[in-house]
Amino acid sequence: MAEKVRVRFAPSPTGYLHVGGARTALFNWLFARQHGGTFILRIEDTDVQRSSEAMVQGILEGMHWLQLDADEGPFFQSSFVEAHRAAARRLVEADKAYYDFTPKEQGDDRTLKERIREAAREGREPNPYRDLPLAEARARLAAGEAAAIRLKVPASGVSRFDDMVYGPQERNYADIEDLVLIRSDGHPLYNLSVVVDDIEMGITHVIRGQDHLTNTHKQVLIYEALNASVPRFGHLPLINAPGKEKLSKRKHGEIVSVTTYRDRGFLPDAFVNFLALLGWSPGTDQEIMSRQELIEKFSLDGVNKSAAIFNFKENDPVDWTDPKALWMNGEYLRAMPVDELLPLVAEQLQRHRIWREAFMTTEREWFARAVELLRARYRTTVDFATLGRPYFSDDFEYEPPAVKKNLKDERLKELLPGLAERLATVEPFTHDTAEAALRAYSEEQNVKAGLLINASRTALTGQAVGPGMFDIMVTLGREKSVERLRRAVAQVGK
Protein backbone atom coordinates (compact mmCIF):
# COMPACT_ATOMS: atom_id res chain seq x y z
CA MET A 1 0.00 0.00 0.00
CA ALA A 2 1.03 3.59 -0.37
CA GLU A 3 3.35 4.87 2.29
CA LYS A 4 2.13 7.43 4.74
CA VAL A 5 2.25 10.99 3.44
CA ARG A 6 4.82 13.26 5.06
CA VAL A 7 5.14 16.83 3.83
CA ARG A 8 6.94 19.87 5.10
CA PHE A 9 6.93 23.64 4.89
CA ALA A 10 10.49 24.92 4.93
CA PRO A 11 10.70 28.70 5.05
CA SER A 12 13.94 30.56 5.52
CA PRO A 13 13.64 33.20 8.20
CA THR A 14 15.09 36.00 6.11
CA GLY A 15 11.74 37.79 6.27
CA TYR A 16 8.31 37.51 7.83
CA LEU A 17 5.74 35.03 6.57
CA HIS A 18 4.38 36.52 3.36
CA VAL A 19 1.34 35.55 1.31
CA GLY A 20 3.32 33.29 -1.01
CA GLY A 21 4.86 31.39 1.87
CA ALA A 22 1.54 31.17 3.63
CA ARG A 23 -0.06 29.67 0.54
CA THR A 24 2.73 27.10 0.25
CA ALA A 25 2.25 26.21 3.90
CA LEU A 26 -1.51 25.97 3.40
CA PHE A 27 -1.26 23.64 0.40
CA ASN A 28 1.14 21.37 2.26
CA TRP A 29 -1.18 21.38 5.24
CA LEU A 30 -4.25 20.63 3.12
CA PHE A 31 -2.41 17.83 1.35
CA ALA A 32 -1.34 16.30 4.65
CA ARG A 33 -4.80 16.58 6.20
CA GLN A 34 -6.49 15.10 3.19
CA HIS A 35 -4.21 12.08 3.14
CA GLY A 36 -4.12 11.62 6.87
CA GLY A 37 -0.46 12.48 6.67
CA THR A 38 2.01 14.50 8.70
CA PHE A 39 2.78 18.18 8.27
CA ILE A 40 6.25 19.21 9.37
CA LEU A 41 7.69 22.67 9.88
CA ARG A 42 11.38 23.12 9.27
CA ILE A 43 13.03 26.51 9.54
CA GLU A 44 15.89 26.79 7.06
CA ASP A 45 18.12 29.08 9.01
CA THR A 46 21.51 28.10 7.64
CA ASP A 47 22.13 31.51 6.16
CA VAL A 48 23.14 33.09 9.45
CA GLN A 49 23.84 36.47 7.87
CA ARG A 50 20.29 36.98 6.73
CA SER A 51 18.30 34.98 9.26
CA SER A 52 17.04 36.37 12.51
CA GLU A 53 15.21 35.21 15.59
CA ALA A 54 12.57 37.91 15.10
CA MET A 55 11.74 36.51 11.67
CA VAL A 56 11.43 33.01 13.11
CA GLN A 57 8.92 34.37 15.59
CA GLY A 58 7.07 36.17 12.82
CA ILE A 59 6.74 32.97 10.83
CA LEU A 60 5.54 31.00 13.83
CA GLU A 61 3.01 33.69 14.68
CA GLY A 62 1.70 33.77 11.14
CA MET A 63 1.32 30.00 11.00
CA HIS A 64 -0.38 29.95 14.34
CA TRP A 65 -2.84 32.67 13.37
CA LEU A 66 -3.75 30.79 10.21
CA GLN A 67 -4.14 27.68 12.33
CA LEU A 68 -1.67 25.74 10.24
CA ASP A 69 0.00 24.19 13.21
CA ALA A 70 2.65 21.62 12.46
CA ASP A 71 2.40 18.00 13.57
CA GLU A 72 6.17 17.89 13.96
CA GLY A 73 8.62 20.71 14.54
CA PRO A 74 9.55 23.42 14.27
CA PHE A 75 12.91 21.94 13.46
CA PHE A 76 15.88 24.14 12.73
CA GLN A 77 18.07 23.21 9.83
CA SER A 78 21.09 24.75 11.49
CA SER A 79 21.06 21.91 14.00
CA PHE A 80 21.58 19.32 11.27
CA VAL A 81 24.74 20.68 9.65
CA GLU A 82 26.83 17.76 10.90
CA ALA A 83 24.56 15.36 9.07
CA HIS A 84 24.92 17.48 5.93
CA ARG A 85 28.71 17.37 6.16
CA ALA A 86 28.69 13.63 6.80
CA ALA A 87 26.54 13.11 3.71
CA ALA A 88 28.97 15.11 1.62
CA ARG A 89 31.89 13.08 2.95
CA ARG A 90 30.11 9.88 2.02
CA LEU A 91 29.62 11.20 -1.49
CA VAL A 92 33.31 11.98 -1.78
CA GLU A 93 34.20 8.49 -0.62
CA ALA A 94 31.81 6.99 -3.13
CA ASP A 95 33.48 9.08 -5.83
CA LYS A 96 30.26 10.96 -6.46
CA ALA A 97 31.69 14.24 -5.27
CA TYR A 98 35.15 15.80 -5.13
CA TYR A 99 37.26 18.39 -3.40
CA ASP A 100 37.70 21.59 -5.35
CA PHE A 101 40.74 23.64 -4.37
CA THR A 102 39.94 26.58 -6.60
CA PRO A 103 40.16 29.66 -4.38
CA LYS A 104 36.81 31.24 -3.62
CA GLU A 105 36.12 34.16 -5.91
CA GLN A 106 35.86 37.51 -4.24
CA GLY A 107 32.88 39.74 -4.94
CA ASP A 108 33.35 42.88 -6.97
CA ASP A 109 31.21 45.95 -7.56
CA ARG A 110 28.97 44.43 -10.21
CA THR A 111 25.56 43.40 -8.98
CA LEU A 112 25.11 39.80 -8.05
CA LYS A 113 22.77 39.09 -10.95
CA GLU A 114 25.20 40.52 -13.48
CA ARG A 115 28.05 38.52 -12.08
CA ILE A 116 26.12 35.25 -12.24
CA ARG A 117 25.08 35.84 -15.83
CA GLU A 118 28.48 36.95 -16.90
CA ALA A 119 30.14 33.93 -15.37
CA ALA A 120 27.60 31.64 -16.99
CA ARG A 121 28.01 33.27 -20.40
CA GLU A 122 31.72 32.60 -20.43
CA GLY A 123 30.94 28.93 -20.44
CA ARG A 124 32.26 26.33 -18.10
CA GLU A 125 35.70 24.89 -18.26
CA PRO A 126 35.91 21.35 -16.92
CA ASN A 127 36.92 21.56 -13.28
CA PRO A 128 40.65 20.70 -12.97
CA TYR A 129 40.09 19.01 -9.62
CA ARG A 130 37.28 16.74 -10.73
CA ASP A 131 39.54 13.78 -11.26
CA LEU A 132 42.15 14.54 -8.66
CA PRO A 133 42.93 11.30 -6.79
CA LEU A 134 41.31 11.29 -3.38
CA ALA A 135 44.58 10.50 -1.61
CA GLU A 136 46.18 13.57 -3.10
CA ALA A 137 43.22 15.73 -2.16
CA ARG A 138 43.41 14.48 1.40
CA ALA A 139 47.08 15.28 1.57
CA ARG A 140 46.43 18.86 0.52
CA LEU A 141 43.60 19.10 3.03
CA ALA A 142 45.93 17.80 5.74
CA ALA A 143 48.42 20.45 4.74
CA GLY A 144 45.80 23.05 5.61
CA GLU A 145 44.44 23.88 2.18
CA ALA A 146 40.76 24.76 1.99
CA ALA A 147 38.45 23.07 -0.48
CA ALA A 148 34.81 23.13 -1.42
CA ILE A 149 32.99 19.88 -2.16
CA ARG A 150 31.28 19.62 -5.50
CA LEU A 151 28.89 17.01 -6.86
CA LYS A 152 30.10 15.08 -9.91
CA VAL A 153 27.36 15.62 -12.44
CA PRO A 154 27.46 13.18 -15.39
CA ALA A 155 28.69 14.82 -18.58
CA SER A 156 25.85 13.51 -20.67
CA GLY A 157 22.39 12.12 -20.26
CA VAL A 158 19.14 13.64 -19.06
CA SER A 159 17.53 14.14 -15.71
CA ARG A 160 13.81 13.50 -15.50
CA PHE A 161 11.07 13.75 -12.95
CA ASP A 162 7.32 13.97 -13.12
CA ASP A 163 6.03 17.06 -11.38
CA MET A 164 2.59 16.72 -9.82
CA VAL A 165 1.64 20.17 -11.12
CA TYR A 166 3.87 20.88 -14.11
CA GLY A 167 4.03 17.36 -15.49
CA PRO A 168 7.10 15.64 -16.96
CA GLN A 169 10.31 17.64 -16.66
CA GLU A 170 13.63 17.06 -18.40
CA ARG A 171 17.00 18.69 -18.25
CA ASN A 172 20.28 17.77 -19.86
CA TYR A 173 23.07 16.97 -17.47
CA ALA A 174 25.25 19.13 -19.69
CA ASP A 175 23.22 22.13 -18.51
CA ILE A 176 23.87 21.38 -14.86
CA GLU A 177 27.13 22.50 -13.35
CA ASP A 178 29.06 20.54 -10.73
CA LEU A 179 27.26 22.27 -7.92
CA VAL A 180 28.95 23.06 -4.64
CA LEU A 181 27.67 20.97 -1.76
CA ILE A 182 29.93 22.27 1.00
CA ARG A 183 31.63 25.63 0.95
CA SER A 184 35.36 25.78 1.49
CA ASP A 185 34.69 27.07 5.00
CA GLY A 186 32.71 23.91 5.77
CA HIS A 187 29.28 25.48 5.47
CA PRO A 188 26.73 23.19 3.76
CA LEU A 189 24.70 24.70 0.95
CA TYR A 190 20.97 24.70 0.34
CA ASN A 191 20.60 21.94 -2.25
CA LEU A 192 22.48 19.46 -0.09
CA SER A 193 20.83 20.50 3.15
CA VAL A 194 17.25 20.20 1.91
CA VAL A 195 17.85 16.81 0.41
CA VAL A 196 19.58 15.39 3.47
CA ASP A 197 16.89 16.75 5.78
CA ASP A 198 14.06 15.60 3.56
CA ILE A 199 15.53 12.11 3.49
CA GLU A 200 16.07 12.13 7.23
CA MET A 201 12.52 13.30 7.88
CA GLY A 202 11.06 10.78 5.47
CA ILE A 203 9.41 13.42 3.30
CA THR A 204 7.28 11.75 0.64
CA HIS A 205 5.98 14.80 -1.24
CA VAL A 206 7.83 18.05 -1.71
CA ILE A 207 5.35 20.85 -2.35
CA ARG A 208 6.99 24.24 -2.79
CA GLY A 209 7.26 27.31 -4.99
CA GLN A 210 7.94 27.12 -8.69
CA ASP A 211 11.18 29.05 -8.22
CA HIS A 212 12.69 25.68 -7.28
CA LEU A 213 11.52 23.85 -10.40
CA THR A 214 14.74 23.83 -12.40
CA ASN A 215 16.96 23.21 -9.40
CA THR A 216 14.95 20.13 -8.59
CA HIS A 217 17.03 18.26 -11.13
CA LYS A 218 20.11 18.95 -9.03
CA GLN A 219 18.37 17.66 -5.96
CA VAL A 220 17.26 14.51 -7.73
CA LEU A 221 20.91 13.95 -8.59
CA ILE A 222 21.81 14.24 -4.93
CA TYR A 223 19.10 11.81 -3.89
CA GLU A 224 20.40 9.32 -6.40
CA ALA A 225 24.02 9.79 -5.37
CA LEU A 226 22.95 9.16 -1.79
CA ASN A 227 21.05 6.02 -2.86
CA ALA A 228 17.88 7.46 -1.37
CA SER A 229 14.42 7.15 -2.84
CA VAL A 230 13.32 10.32 -4.58
CA PRO A 231 10.11 11.90 -3.28
CA ARG A 232 7.33 13.22 -5.50
CA PHE A 233 7.58 16.90 -6.33
CA GLY A 234 4.78 19.39 -6.81
CA HIS A 235 5.66 22.97 -7.66
CA LEU A 236 3.27 25.83 -7.08
CA PRO A 237 2.90 28.84 -9.38
CA LEU A 238 4.28 32.02 -7.92
CA ILE A 239 2.22 34.90 -6.64
CA ASN A 240 3.15 38.24 -8.18
CA ALA A 241 2.35 41.87 -7.51
CA PRO A 242 0.21 43.95 -9.89
CA GLY A 243 2.04 44.38 -13.18
CA LYS A 244 3.35 40.81 -12.88
CA GLU A 245 6.09 42.19 -10.76
CA LYS A 246 7.77 39.97 -8.26
CA LEU A 247 6.23 40.23 -4.82
CA SER A 248 8.95 41.80 -2.77
CA LYS A 249 9.16 42.30 0.93
CA ARG A 250 11.24 45.37 0.53
CA LYS A 251 9.18 47.08 -2.11
CA HIS A 252 5.68 46.06 -1.05
CA GLY A 253 6.24 46.08 2.66
CA GLU A 254 3.71 44.95 5.18
CA ILE A 255 0.96 44.47 2.62
CA VAL A 256 2.41 41.03 1.87
CA SER A 257 2.96 40.04 5.49
CA VAL A 258 0.47 37.63 7.01
CA THR A 259 0.55 39.33 10.40
CA THR A 260 -0.73 42.51 8.73
CA TYR A 261 -3.94 40.68 7.92
CA ARG A 262 -4.26 39.50 11.47
CA ASP A 263 -3.71 43.02 12.79
CA ARG A 264 -6.05 44.66 10.33
CA GLY A 265 -9.02 42.55 11.22
CA PHE A 266 -9.04 39.55 8.92
CA LEU A 267 -10.55 36.25 10.00
CA PRO A 268 -8.09 33.39 9.61
CA ASP A 269 -10.63 31.16 7.87
CA ALA A 270 -11.45 33.89 5.37
CA PHE A 271 -7.82 34.53 4.62
CA VAL A 272 -7.14 30.83 4.22
CA ASN A 273 -10.09 30.55 1.87
CA PHE A 274 -8.81 33.45 -0.20
CA LEU A 275 -5.28 32.05 -0.29
CA ALA A 276 -6.54 28.64 -1.39
CA LEU A 277 -8.12 30.20 -4.46
CA LEU A 278 -4.87 31.80 -5.52
CA GLY A 279 -3.59 29.20 -7.96
CA TRP A 280 -6.12 26.52 -7.19
CA SER A 281 -9.75 25.84 -8.00
CA PRO A 282 -12.02 22.98 -7.00
CA GLY A 283 -13.25 22.91 -10.59
CA THR A 284 -16.72 24.04 -9.60
CA ASP A 285 -18.28 27.45 -9.04
CA GLN A 286 -18.05 27.17 -5.30
CA GLU A 287 -15.68 29.69 -3.78
CA ILE A 288 -16.64 30.00 -0.15
CA MET A 289 -15.25 26.90 1.50
CA SER A 290 -14.71 26.00 5.11
CA ARG A 291 -11.45 24.46 6.20
CA GLN A 292 -13.10 21.05 6.18
CA GLU A 293 -14.39 21.54 2.66
CA LEU A 294 -10.97 22.68 1.51
CA ILE A 295 -9.42 19.55 2.95
CA GLU A 296 -11.95 17.39 1.15
CA LYS A 297 -11.79 19.16 -2.19
CA PHE A 298 -8.12 20.04 -2.40
CA SER A 299 -6.10 18.39 -5.12
CA LEU A 300 -2.79 19.13 -6.75
CA ASP A 301 -4.54 18.42 -10.06
CA GLY A 302 -6.56 21.57 -9.55
CA VAL A 303 -3.47 23.71 -9.13
CA ASN A 304 -2.80 25.76 -12.22
CA LYS A 305 0.54 26.59 -13.73
CA SER A 306 0.54 30.31 -14.33
CA ALA A 307 1.50 32.86 -11.73
CA ALA A 308 -1.34 34.62 -9.92
CA ILE A 309 -1.43 38.31 -9.17
CA PHE A 310 -2.11 39.49 -5.67
CA ASN A 311 -4.19 42.45 -6.67
CA PHE A 312 -3.66 45.15 -4.10
CA LYS A 313 -3.50 48.88 -4.66
CA GLU A 314 -0.75 50.74 -2.96
CA ASN A 315 -1.62 53.61 -0.63
CA ASP A 316 -5.37 53.15 -0.76
CA PRO A 317 -6.74 53.38 2.79
CA VAL A 318 -10.09 51.81 1.91
CA ASP A 319 -9.17 49.13 -0.62
CA TRP A 320 -5.84 48.53 1.01
CA THR A 321 -5.48 44.95 -0.18
CA ASP A 322 -6.91 42.57 -2.77
CA PRO A 323 -10.62 43.53 -3.11
CA LYS A 324 -11.64 39.92 -3.31
CA ALA A 325 -9.93 39.17 -0.03
CA LEU A 326 -11.77 42.06 1.57
CA TRP A 327 -15.07 40.91 0.11
CA MET A 328 -14.51 37.39 1.29
CA ASN A 329 -13.68 38.54 4.79
CA GLY A 330 -16.95 40.47 4.83
CA GLU A 331 -18.79 37.33 3.80
CA TYR A 332 -17.25 35.42 6.70
CA LEU A 333 -17.97 38.29 9.07
CA ARG A 334 -21.65 38.11 8.17
CA ALA A 335 -21.97 34.35 8.11
CA MET A 336 -20.19 33.38 11.31
CA PRO A 337 -22.07 32.88 14.58
CA VAL A 338 -22.21 36.17 16.51
CA ASP A 339 -20.95 34.43 19.61
CA GLU A 340 -17.70 33.71 17.83
CA LEU A 341 -17.45 37.20 16.43
CA LEU A 342 -17.97 38.97 19.76
CA PRO A 343 -14.55 38.19 21.28
CA LEU A 344 -12.86 39.32 18.09
CA VAL A 345 -14.70 42.62 18.13
CA ALA A 346 -13.93 42.94 21.83
CA GLU A 347 -10.25 42.58 21.06
CA GLN A 348 -10.38 45.44 18.59
CA LEU A 349 -12.34 47.69 20.94
CA GLN A 350 -9.72 47.01 23.57
CA ARG A 351 -6.93 47.91 21.22
CA HIS A 352 -8.67 51.17 20.44
CA ARG A 353 -9.32 51.81 24.13
CA ILE A 354 -13.08 52.00 23.91
CA TRP A 355 -13.78 48.71 25.59
CA ARG A 356 -16.02 48.34 28.63
CA GLU A 357 -16.19 45.11 30.59
CA ALA A 358 -19.95 45.38 30.77
CA PHE A 359 -20.14 44.60 27.04
CA MET A 360 -19.31 41.02 27.83
CA THR A 361 -21.25 40.76 31.09
CA THR A 362 -24.36 42.79 31.93
CA GLU A 363 -24.64 44.39 28.49
CA ARG A 364 -23.73 41.35 26.48
CA GLU A 365 -27.11 41.06 24.83
CA TRP A 366 -26.95 44.68 23.77
CA PHE A 367 -23.39 44.20 22.53
CA ALA A 368 -24.45 41.25 20.39
CA ARG A 369 -27.30 43.22 18.86
CA ALA A 370 -25.05 46.16 18.05
CA VAL A 371 -22.50 43.88 16.38
CA GLU A 372 -25.27 42.17 14.47
CA LEU A 373 -26.55 45.53 13.26
CA LEU A 374 -23.15 46.73 12.12
CA ARG A 375 -21.60 43.67 10.57
CA ALA A 376 -23.72 43.81 7.42
CA ARG A 377 -21.69 46.78 6.27
CA TYR A 378 -18.22 46.05 7.61
CA ARG A 379 -15.42 44.07 6.03
CA THR A 380 -12.93 43.63 8.85
CA THR A 381 -13.14 43.42 12.63
CA VAL A 382 -11.12 46.62 12.86
CA ASP A 383 -14.05 48.43 11.25
CA PHE A 384 -16.04 47.93 14.45
CA ALA A 385 -13.53 50.01 16.36
CA THR A 386 -13.04 52.70 13.73
CA LEU A 387 -16.28 53.09 11.77
CA GLY A 388 -18.20 51.65 14.70
CA ARG A 389 -16.68 53.88 17.34
CA PRO A 390 -19.78 56.08 17.92
CA TYR A 391 -21.79 52.99 18.78
CA PHE A 392 -19.49 51.89 21.55
CA SER A 393 -18.11 55.15 22.87
CA ASP A 394 -19.29 58.70 23.52
CA ASP A 395 -15.93 59.99 22.46
CA PHE A 396 -16.25 60.29 18.69
CA GLU A 397 -15.66 62.88 15.99
CA TYR A 398 -18.15 64.57 13.71
CA GLU A 399 -16.95 63.94 10.19
CA PRO A 400 -16.81 67.31 8.38
CA PRO A 401 -18.31 66.05 5.10
CA ALA A 402 -21.18 64.47 7.03
CA VAL A 403 -21.83 67.67 8.96
CA LYS A 404 -21.72 69.68 5.79
CA LYS A 405 -24.17 67.38 4.10
CA ASN A 406 -26.70 66.75 6.85
CA LEU A 407 -26.39 69.55 9.40
CA LYS A 408 -26.26 72.46 7.00
CA ASP A 409 -29.88 73.66 7.40
CA GLU A 410 -30.08 76.45 10.00
CA ARG A 411 -33.56 75.36 11.03
CA LEU A 412 -31.97 72.35 12.68
CA LYS A 413 -30.81 74.60 15.51
CA GLU A 414 -34.44 74.58 16.63
CA LEU A 415 -35.51 71.26 15.21
CA LEU A 416 -32.89 69.06 16.84
CA PRO A 417 -33.67 70.16 20.41
CA GLY A 418 -37.36 70.01 19.58
CA LEU A 419 -37.02 66.44 18.38
CA ALA A 420 -34.98 65.59 21.44
CA GLU A 421 -37.77 66.82 23.65
CA ARG A 422 -40.34 64.69 21.85
CA LEU A 423 -38.24 61.57 22.04
CA ALA A 424 -37.61 62.14 25.72
CA THR A 425 -41.23 61.34 26.47
CA VAL A 426 -41.84 58.50 24.03
CA GLU A 427 -42.88 55.40 25.93
CA PRO A 428 -41.87 52.70 25.28
CA PHE A 429 -38.82 53.72 23.26
CA THR A 430 -38.73 51.39 20.26
CA HIS A 431 -37.93 51.50 16.57
CA ASP A 432 -41.58 52.09 15.68
CA THR A 433 -42.50 54.54 18.42
CA ALA A 434 -39.41 56.62 17.76
CA GLU A 435 -40.19 56.66 14.07
CA ALA A 436 -43.81 57.65 14.71
CA ALA A 437 -42.68 60.47 16.97
CA LEU A 438 -40.19 61.78 14.46
CA ARG A 439 -42.62 61.66 11.57
CA ALA A 440 -45.32 63.38 13.58
CA TYR A 441 -42.88 66.08 14.60
CA SER A 442 -41.70 66.66 11.03
CA GLU A 443 -45.27 67.02 9.89
CA GLU A 444 -45.99 69.57 12.59
CA GLN A 445 -42.92 71.54 11.73
CA ASN A 446 -43.67 71.23 8.06
CA VAL A 447 -40.29 69.77 7.10
CA LYS A 448 -39.50 66.54 5.28
CA ALA A 449 -38.90 63.53 7.49
CA GLY A 450 -35.75 62.86 5.48
CA LEU A 451 -34.22 66.10 6.68
CA LEU A 452 -34.64 65.09 10.30
CA ILE A 453 -33.64 61.51 9.74
CA ASN A 454 -30.40 62.29 7.99
CA ALA A 455 -29.59 65.12 10.36
CA SER A 456 -30.21 62.79 13.28
CA ARG A 457 -27.89 60.15 11.90
CA THR A 458 -25.08 62.64 11.75
CA ALA A 459 -26.02 64.09 15.12
CA LEU A 460 -25.97 60.65 16.73
CA THR A 461 -22.94 59.14 15.03
CA GLY A 462 -21.02 61.97 13.39
CA GLN A 463 -21.37 60.06 10.14
CA ALA A 464 -23.47 60.38 7.00
CA VAL A 465 -23.86 56.66 6.51
CA GLY A 466 -24.81 53.77 8.69
CA PRO A 467 -27.67 51.54 9.75
CA GLY A 468 -31.31 52.62 9.63
CA MET A 469 -31.78 55.67 11.80
CA PHE A 470 -34.30 54.18 14.19
CA ASP A 471 -32.12 51.14 14.66
CA ILE A 472 -29.36 53.52 15.64
CA MET A 473 -31.64 55.24 18.15
CA VAL A 474 -32.72 51.98 19.72
CA THR A 475 -29.14 50.77 19.84
CA LEU A 476 -27.88 53.92 21.52
CA GLY A 477 -30.92 54.09 23.75
CA ARG A 478 -33.15 57.01 24.57
CA GLU A 479 -30.84 58.79 26.92
CA LYS A 480 -27.83 58.94 24.62
CA SER A 481 -29.96 59.70 21.59
CA VAL A 482 -31.59 62.68 23.27
CA GLU A 483 -28.32 63.92 24.64
CA ARG A 484 -26.51 63.64 21.31
CA LEU A 485 -29.31 65.41 19.45
CA ARG A 486 -28.90 68.36 21.80
CA ARG A 487 -25.15 68.28 21.71
CA ALA A 488 -25.10 68.35 17.91
CA VAL A 489 -26.74 71.77 17.74
CA ALA A 490 -23.26 73.21 18.05
CA GLN A 491 -22.38 71.53 14.76
CA VAL A 492 -25.23 72.97 12.73
CA GLY A 493 -24.12 75.20 9.89
CA LYS A 494 -20.46 74.35 10.25
Next chain:
RNA sequence: GCCGCUAUGGUGUAAGUGGUUAACACGCUGCCCUCUCAAGGCAGAGACUACGGGUUCGAGUCCCGUUAGCGGUACCA
Protein backbone atom coordinates in the same frame (compact mmCIF):
# COMPACT_ATOMS: atom_id res chain seq x y z
C1' G B 1 24.05 34.60 -23.41
C1' C B 2 22.32 29.51 -22.11
C1' C B 3 18.42 26.25 -19.87
C1' G B 4 13.47 26.01 -18.21
C1' C B 5 8.31 27.53 -16.89
C1' U B 6 4.00 30.37 -18.18
C1' A B 7 0.48 33.15 -21.40
C1' U B 8 -8.32 33.04 -21.09
C1' G B 9 -12.03 40.18 -19.69
C1' G B 10 -8.89 44.96 -14.68
C1' U B 11 -8.13 40.59 -10.87
C1' G B 12 -8.88 35.24 -9.27
C1' U B 13 -10.50 31.07 -11.89
C1' A B 14 -14.00 27.41 -15.35
C1' A B 15 -14.52 25.39 -20.00
C1' G B 16 -13.44 15.68 -18.94
C1' U B 17 -9.99 12.47 -24.12
C1' G B 18 -10.63 19.46 -29.89
C1' G B 19 -17.51 20.27 -31.25
C1' U B 20 -23.02 25.35 -31.18
C1' U B 21 -23.59 32.71 -29.04
C1' A B 22 -16.08 31.30 -23.90
C1' A B 23 -18.82 30.24 -17.79
C1' C B 24 -18.44 31.76 -12.45
C1' A B 25 -16.60 35.08 -8.57
C1' C B 26 -14.39 39.92 -7.18
C1' G B 27 -14.34 44.77 -8.97
C1' C B 28 -17.12 48.34 -12.16
C1' U B 29 -22.12 50.66 -14.11
C1' G B 30 -27.45 50.98 -13.68
C1' C B 31 -32.12 49.59 -11.45
C1' C B 32 -35.10 47.64 -7.24
C1' C B 33 -35.37 48.05 -1.85
C1' U B 34 -34.94 52.78 1.01
C1' C B 35 -34.05 57.86 5.74
C1' U B 36 -28.15 57.34 4.13
C1' C B 37 -24.52 53.50 3.50
C1' A B 38 -24.07 48.51 3.30
C1' A B 39 -26.25 43.73 2.76
C1' G B 40 -29.75 41.38 -0.60
C1' G B 41 -32.32 40.95 -5.53
C1' C B 42 -32.21 42.09 -10.80
C1' A B 43 -29.87 43.84 -15.23
C1' G B 44 -25.47 45.36 -17.90
C1' A B 45 -20.54 46.81 -19.70
C1' G B 46 -15.97 44.34 -20.16
C1' A B 47 -12.08 38.67 -23.74
C1' C B 48 -11.42 38.76 -31.83
C1' U B 49 -8.72 33.16 -25.39
C1' A B 50 -0.44 37.37 -26.12
C1' C B 51 0.90 37.45 -31.55
C1' G B 52 1.80 34.68 -36.27
C1' G B 53 1.52 30.28 -38.81
C1' G B 54 -0.08 25.31 -39.31
C1' U B 55 -3.02 20.20 -38.43
C1' U B 56 -8.50 19.46 -38.73
C1' C B 57 -15.05 19.53 -41.35
C1' G B 58 -14.11 22.12 -36.67
C1' A B 59 -8.87 24.68 -31.75
C1' G B 60 -8.85 28.49 -25.83
C1' U B 61 -8.03 23.11 -26.05
C1' C B 62 -2.89 19.67 -30.63
C1' C B 63 2.02 21.23 -33.38
C1' C B 64 5.78 25.02 -34.82
C1' G B 65 7.60 29.91 -34.49
C1' U B 66 7.62 34.93 -32.34
C1' U B 67 7.02 38.12 -28.29
C1' A B 68 6.49 39.17 -23.22
C1' G B 69 6.79 37.97 -18.08
C1' C B 70 8.97 34.96 -14.58
C1' G B 71 12.55 31.31 -12.64
C1' G B 72 17.37 29.05 -12.78
C1' U B 73 22.27 29.53 -14.40
C1' A B 74 25.90 31.48 -6.63
C1' C B 75 31.29 28.64 -2.24
C1' C B 76 22.27 32.55 -1.60
C1' A B 77 17.89 30.16 0.04
